[in-house]
Amino acid sequence: MKPLTPTSPFKQGKTQLLLSLLLLAFLISTNANAHRGARGEVDTCRISVGKEVIHFSAYVPTLNPGISFCHIIPELGPTDLVIDYEGKKLRRTTVEFEVTKEPEGSRVYYHAPEKIKKGSIDAKVDFRQHGAGNYLLHVTVINDGETIDSHLPFSVGIEEEEELIPNKILIPFIIIVLMLAIIFIMPQPKKSKEEEL
DSSP: OOOOOTTSHHHHHHHHHHHHHHHHHHHHHSOOOOTTOSTTOOOTTEEEETTEEEEEEEEOTTTSTTOEESSEEOSOSEEEEEEEESSSGGGGSEEEEEEEEETTTEEEEEEEEEOOTTSEEEEEEEGGGTOSEEEEEEEEEEETTEEEEEEEEEEESSSOOOOSSOHHHHHHHHHHHHHHHHHHHSOOOOOOHHHHO
């Protein structure tokens, strides 16, 4: 009986398996960038205000220290709402910020119009006082008599935290499992009589 050659179907299957596992390891080890996202990735925590951009983050330090949220704040508690200018032009304009509870539109936070030269606002809101629900961040820029309004919706205490296994890991894992299943289910070519000897 001849030993298996490097081009045997069994050896090819092992090579495909190894390549699949390497691909999986590469996908899992890729760093995830928080709200600001990777280059070219859409960041839904950014608000366009005319030609400028503001970034919104929310932190609940007493419940989830160091974790930032954006559209979904999973729990009620004292919350730091951080609004950062991404460019320098807004620092020369007058900006007004407001957070309202929707659909009634009741105000839970207000920052009077002013020029914010440092380019960042840290608003403190205790959402336990206002209850779970949907909220809206309003940004109004006033520059040379022109007013631009922008909004970013978010919810507090009504939706669960994101899944424990993020989709960036789960989807590639499912693809790899399917690839492995195909490799092992595919029929192996029959050996010729010469190979059996």
